[in-house]
Amino acid sequence: MAKVVNLKNKTSLTLHPKPPFPFDSSMYKPGHFPSQDTAWVKGCRWQTMRWNGQCLGLKFINAGTAGKPKINLEVYSRDKLTTDYTNSLVDEINYRYDFQADLSDFIEKFKNDEQLGPILQKWPGMRIMSPQSLYEYLIISIVLQNCAVRRSVSMMQALFESYGTLLDYDGKKFYCFWKPTVLNEVSEDELRGLKVGYRAKSLKRISGPFAKGEIDELELRNKDKEEQRKVLIDLYGVGPATVGYILFDVFKHYDELTHISPWEQKIYSKLFFNRDLSNPVSEEKLLKFFNQRFGRYKMLAVHYIWEDLFWKRKQGQGPEWLEELIGL
DNA sequence: CATCAGGGCCCTG
DNA sequence: CAGGGCCCTGAT
Numbered sequence: 122m123a124k125v126v127n128l129k130n131k132t133s134l135t136l137h138p139k140p141p142f143p144f145d146s147s148m149y150k151p152g153h154f155p156s157q158d159t160a161w162v163k164g165c166r167w168q169t170m171r172w173n174g175q176c177l178g179l180k181f182i183n184a185g186t187a188g189k190p191k192i193n194l195e196v197y198s199r200d201k202l203t204t205d206y207t208n209s210l211v212d213e214i215n216y217r218y219d220f221q222a223d224l225s226d227f228i229e230k231f232k233n234d235e236q237l238g239p240i241l242q243k244w245p246g247m248r249i250m251s252p253q254s255l256y257e258y259l260i261i262s263i264v265l266q267n268c269a270v271r272r273s274v275s276m277m278q279a280l281f282e283s284y285g286t287l288l289d290y291d292g293k294k295f296y297c298f299w300k301p302t303v304l305n306e307v308s309e310d311e312l313r314g315l316k317v318g319y320r321a322k323s324l325k326r327i328s329g330p331f332a333k334g335e336i337d338e339l340e341l342r343n344k345d346k347e348e349q350r351k352v353l354i355d356l357y358g359v360g361p362a363t364v365g366y367i368l369f370d371v372f373k374h375y376d377e378l379t380h381i382s383p384w385e386q387k388i389y390s391k392l393f394f395n396r397d398l399s400n401p402v403s404e405e406k407l408l409k410f411f412n413q414r415f416g417r418y419k420m421l422a423v424h425y426i427w428e429d430l431f432w433k434r435k436q437g438q439g440p441e442w443l444e445e446l447i448g449l
Numbered sequence: 450c451a452t453c454a455g456g457g458c459c460c461t462g
Numbered sequence: 463c464a465g466g467g468c469c470c471t472g473a474t
Contacts (some may be wrong), residue, residue, distance in 0.1 A: 154456085266457045272471055273456085318469025323458085360458045384456055447456095 123282050128178045128197035128290040138220035141246035142190035144183040152431035157281055157296050168252045169288050169297040172210055176297040178290030197290035219248040227418050237422055240429045251370040255338040256331045257298045258371050262363040263323045279315040301331035323358025346374050375421035381407055
């Protein structure tokens, strides 16, 4: 069982995302994998975070409007935090949640687009996000591979219980990720015991370069997209699908769309071409279509459409065919 | 009970 | 560059 740490120290900070900023669609993504390090209710997101050696419990509270955004951030920690620490934390949060992004050009370009226009009206300036570090995102990607969501959730749970830290803060409990050194030192057999299957090897081999400091996420952010791609694809267990997600979510390349998985292919074929699930448009044709229509914003545009679909589903207004595809 | 596919990726030929 | 195999689970 994971150890439980009670975070008694609370620091209050204020964040100012660049307007326009719709809080809920930016801070909660029904289309993302549901990990056990977070929760959301309207106007509020809880999220654990490992930063500079400390496990933190974050609570983001909406205290503004889309036009005049303001977030009250409560940071729960075991130790008292220094100003230097909270400054670096705020920088990191701004990066991970893309708070300072200027999306005015994107909004202007597509406000009258047939599919995108209505969503931009509803959620002008919605951000992309990756609350996790690059390493943590990689772990999630590995447990996502070649299985349905239900199993991914149970693998993640098992990993958190064995190697994570359960944080107790604000009357709630969420898991916090482990340091890369932890998995680097366990045996593949031990990992297999958690029923992660052949993914045990990938989990271990991905942890290595991070444990040894061979991959520095902050440094990698300053490289160009193709250099980032090369570093990622060289990791064992990381292929084109995973790299695509990371270049977009973690490194914020709004134009990264080079691979469409079969189930995404079915969804886009239905949404844009009204094709039956059994008769999807080819990946190549879809890629060409997105490129022509959305140019350097193609993945961002797809994200808006994707999240709109999954928000509707969450509210019980999703299309029938989507349930068929997800098959939970 | 058996069989199969699943939000990939690696390795082989 | 195509295709088999991989761990395991839930669905059939």
